[in-house]
Amino acid sequence: MAAIELRNVVKTFGPITAVDGLDLNVPEGICLGLLGPNGAGKSTTMRLLTGQAVADSGDLHVLGHELPAQSKPARAEMGVVPQLDNLDVDVTVEDNLAVYARLYRVKDVGAAVDRCLDLARLRDRRRDAVDKLSGGMRRRLLLARGLVHEPRLVLLDEPTVGLDPQIRTELWTLIGDLKSRGTTILMSTHYIEEAERLADEVAVMHRGKIISRGRPADLISEHAGRQTAEVYAPPQRLTELRVSAEAAGLKVRPAGPAIAIVGSEQARDGAVPEDAVVRAATLEDVFVLLTGEEAE
Amino acid sequence: MEASTQAQSRGRTMRRLEPAAIAGVMSREVANFRTYWKGTTFSSVLEPLVYLLAFGLGLSATLVDEVNGIPYIQFVGTGMVATAVIFSSALPAMFGTFVKHRFQNTYEAILAAPVDVEELVSAEMLWIGTRSVVTFFWGLDPEPGMLLTPLFAFVTALGFAGFGVAMAATVAKIDQFNYVTALFVTPLFLVAGTFFPIEGLPEGFQIVAQVNPLHQLVELVRGGAFGFEWQDLLRFAFLVVFAVATWRVAIHQMRKRLID
Ligand SMILES: Nc1ncnc2c1ncn2[C@@H]1O[C@H](COP(=O)(O)OP(=O)(O)O)[C@@H](O)[C@H]1O
Ligand SMILES: [Mg+2]
Numbered sequence: 001m002a003a004i005e006l007r008n009v010v011k012t013f014g015p016i017t018a019v020d021g022l023d024l025n026v027p028e029g030i031c032l033g034l035l036g037p038n039g040a041g042k043s044t045t046m047r048l049l050t051g052q053a054v055a056d057s058g059d060l061h062v063l064g065h066e067l068p069a070q071s072k073p074a075r076a077e078m079g080v081v082p083q084l085d086n087l088d089v090d091v092t093v094e095d096n097l098a099v100y101a102r103l104y105r106v107k108d109v110g111a112a113v114d115r116c117l118d119l120a121r122l123r124d125r126r127r128d129a130v131d132k133l134s135g136g137m138r139r140r141l142l143l144a145r146g147l148v149h150e151p152r153l154v155l156l157d158e159p160t161v162g163l164d165p166q167i168r169t170e171l172w173t174l175i176g177d178l179k180s181r182g183t184t185i186l187m188s189t190h191y192i193e194e195a196e197r198l199a200d201e202v203a204v205m206h207r208g209k210i211i212s213r214g215r216p217a218d219l220i221s222e223h224a225g226r227q228t229a230e231v232y233a234p235p236q237r238l239t240e241l242r243v244s245a246e247a248a249g250l251k252v253r254p255a256g257p258a259i260a261i262v263g264s265e266q267a268r269d270g271a272v273p274e275d276a277v278v279r280a281a282t283l284e285d286v287f288v289l290l291t292g293e294e295a296e
Numbered sequence: 297m298e299a300s301t302q303a304q305s306r307g308r309t310m311r312r313l314e315p316a317a318i319a320g321v322m323s324r325e326v327a328n329f330r331t332y333w334k335g336t337t338f339s340s341v342l343e344p345l346v347y348l349l350a351f352g353l354g355l356s357a358t359l360v361d362e363v364n365g366i367p368y369i370q371f372v373g374t375g376m377v378a379t380a381v382i383f384s385s386a387l388p389a390m391f392g393t394f395v396k397h398r399f400q401n402t403y404e405a406i407l408a409a410p411v412d413v414e415e416l417v418s419a420e421m422l423w424i425g426t427r428s429v430v431t432f433f434w435g436l437d438p439e440p441g442m443l444l445t446p447l448f449a450f451v452t453a454l455g456f457a458g459f460g461v462a463m464a465a466t467v468a469k470i471d472q473f474n475y476v477t478a479l480f481v482t483p484l485f486l487v488a489g490t491f492f493p494i495e496g497l498p499e500g501f502q503i504v505a506q507v508n509p510l511h512q513l514v515e516l517v518r519g520g521a522f523g524f525e526w527q528d529l530l531r532f533a534f535l536v537v538f539a540v541a542t543w544r545v546a547i548h549q550m551r552k553r554l555i556d
Contacts, residue, residue, distance in 0.1 A: 013556065044556075050408045053556040072410045080408035086401035088324065090331040099327055102320035103409040129331070145405075 001064055003028045003153045003184040004049065009058030011044055011208075018044040020208030022058070028152075031175075031185040033199025035192070035283075037293040041208040042188035043083070046157045049186075050080055063153055076104065079151035081143050083158045089131040093122055093141060096130060097148055104149035112148050119174070120144035136167040143174055154178065156187040160194060172197055192284045202283065206291045216283050224251075224285040225263030229276035232258045245271050253288045262289060313418060317411045321419035324406075329427070336388075343383065347376055363493055366522060374521050375490030377445065378452075378514040384428040385453040386481055389460020390473055393420065393550075397464065403554055413551045417461055421543060424457035425450050448516040451535045455509055458542025465549035489514050509538045 004026035011019040019041045026032045034042050047053035049062055051071030060067040065074035087096050097116045101109040117123045120140035122133075130138060139160075146154065159175065160168040175198055179185060188205075189195050195202050196216055203213040212219060231241055238259050242252045248271040251262040262285050264272050272278075288294060329336075360368045396402040406416055429450045463476050487494065487501055488510040494502055505511045512531040519528045 011556075047556065052404070052407055052554065072412060075408060076410040080405075082401065082405060082408070084401050084404075086405045088328055088400075088402070091327045095327040099320065099324040100405075100409065102323050103317070103406065103411055105316050105320075105410070 002026055003063055005061040007059040010056045011053060012056055017208055026186055028184050029182050030200040031179050031198055033195035033202045034188040034205055035195045035202050036205030037190055037291050040205040042205060043157055046155050050075060077151055078153040079146040080155045081146040081159055083161055085138055085142055087130045090129055092127050092129055094126040097145055100145050101148045106149050116144035116148055136170055139167055139171055153184045158188055192287055196283050204290050211290055219286050220281050223289055224281035225265060226281055227265040227278055228281045228285050229261040229264035229272045229278045230255055230258045231273055231276045251289055313415055317415040318419040321416055322423045325423040372491060374518045375514045378517045379485055379488055379490045381428055381449050381453050382456050382485055382510055385424050385456040386460045389424050389457040390464050393461045393464035394470055413554055414547050417547045417550050420461060421454050421457040425454040428453035442520045445517050445520045448513055451539050452509055452513040455539035455542050458546040461546040462549045465553045484508050484510050509535055
């Protein structure tokens with residue numbers, strides 16, 4: 001049984017189709033990265049899984065429970081770490097955890113709180129109010145709160161969006177630990193590096209659909225080949241190069257001030273200029289080619 | 297097949313209105329209350345006292361001796377007990393719910409746990425009802441006739457808590473609470489028969505007073521202090537209906553807000 005099974009799921013908000021015939025299957029024990037630009041429908045998908053949005057049509061199963069009818073028992077077995085910090089700031093670290101242990105019907109609240117304090121490395125701050133903590137500590141606490149009932153499945157919606165690089169790295173370590181314990185993870189992100197580091201498999205989401213899926217290395221060889229040549233030049237020359245590379249059957253994508261000629265190992269002589277910087281193809285190449293959006 | 301049977305049996309164990317879910321949400325409120333109770337309790341005791349002093353002593357010294365045979369200070373005192381309820385239930389429910397929903401994203405996290413909107417709203421109402429009664433009544437004389445007063449006040453506070461939650465789920469912006477206060481809270485407070493008997497009001501106001509839960513509560517509190525009448529049973533029934541009605545409306549409005 002897959003941890004998450006979505007079939008042909010549609011969710012509209014008035015004229016907007018946020019999720020458009022989504023098929024998604026997350027087997028137990030993997031970390032699936034849901035990679036997509038802003039507005040792709042990632043958060044809506046997460047909200048469908050927690051019963052906070054109800055699909056217009058389609059089949060949804062989470063841990064064997066059918067949604068939305070069985071949403072409550074499904075929620076009891078999954079952990080959710082929100083994108084926005086919604087800790088109770090005046091309340092102590094341990095009380096924040098204890099409240100959620102009760103909401104998840106944990107039998108031994110004290111033991112669960114201690115376990116989470118260790119996990120978030122906040123044991124010596126347990127009696128401090130949350131607003132006394134640093135940004136990184138709060139994020140670790142937010143993550144630990146979602147794990148207070150030792151869920152089999154964890155949903156992470158853009159877990160590090162807007163955080164500074166050091167905090168982001170700290171969280172990646174914690175998510176890595178969670179993965180190594182065998183917890184199934186569905187993590188949405190629009191950061192390529194986050195998906196590359198943590199995800200066993202990546203599903204690229206665009207306009208409410210999964211447009212490609214696989215292990216990062218497989219996605220790269222399927223869509224981007226082996227090598228990418230980046231050319232930095234004045235705009236006019238870039239336009240000319242683009243036209244000639246595309247005429248030679250190569251895929252070209254914008255890369256900030258440069259263009260990237262993808263699959264350059266297949267180029268015939270002359271299609272890639274001498275001054276190009278040739279590097280290994282990346283997931284970013286795939287993302288930009290597939291979604292047409294510049295990556296962050 | 298086996299997996300789905302298992303899932304179904306697990307599904308059946310999670311009922312509606314589970315005490316564990318309601319207790320969990322209330323425990324969050326208790327944890328927060330411990331950080332702000334001093335200020336809230338101070339104002340919820342002080343405000344009615346100020347009114348009591350201003351009206352009770354001021355008016356009784358100059359204009360009014362007694363109303364329907366009750367010394368004016370006692371008339372206002374019993375009325376004040378009742379009207380304190382609306383300020384300690386409707387207003388915290390309105391502002392607290394709005395802030396938790398819109399500014400703190402608290403409900404987003406609670407509803408990701410095995411808690412339904414119905415349980416969330418019930419817990420918030422129960423908490424406000426309890427707090428409203430406890431913080432105000434800890435100074436009250438436990439005379440035998442007054443023993444039922446906390447019960448009357450609790451049911452009324454539940455009703456106004458439901459009203460507040462429903463309003464919080466209905467307004468688009470927090471400023472719109474000004475309209476709610478001007479249109480509902482203040483008039484209900486004034487036409488409750490706290491400071492003067494409603495018999496002295498024009499007929500239209502008297503009809504409004506009859507459907508004003510606060511007026512019914514004022515009468516019940518006076519009943520407890522000075523003797524019940526048979527109509528008080530109807531008054532209590534009215535308060536129960538009020539609480540149940542606002543409970544259902546609050547759940548309906550919150551579901552519209554919280555579930556897409
Ligand atoms: N509650 C809502 N009401 C109206 N539109 C919404 C709502 N939630 C999401 N949308 C729209 O649905 C689309 C997908 O949004 P979202 O799922 O948040 O994307 P992502 O998380 O990938 O950035 C966007 O166009 C967004 O504006
Ligand atoms: Mg999002």
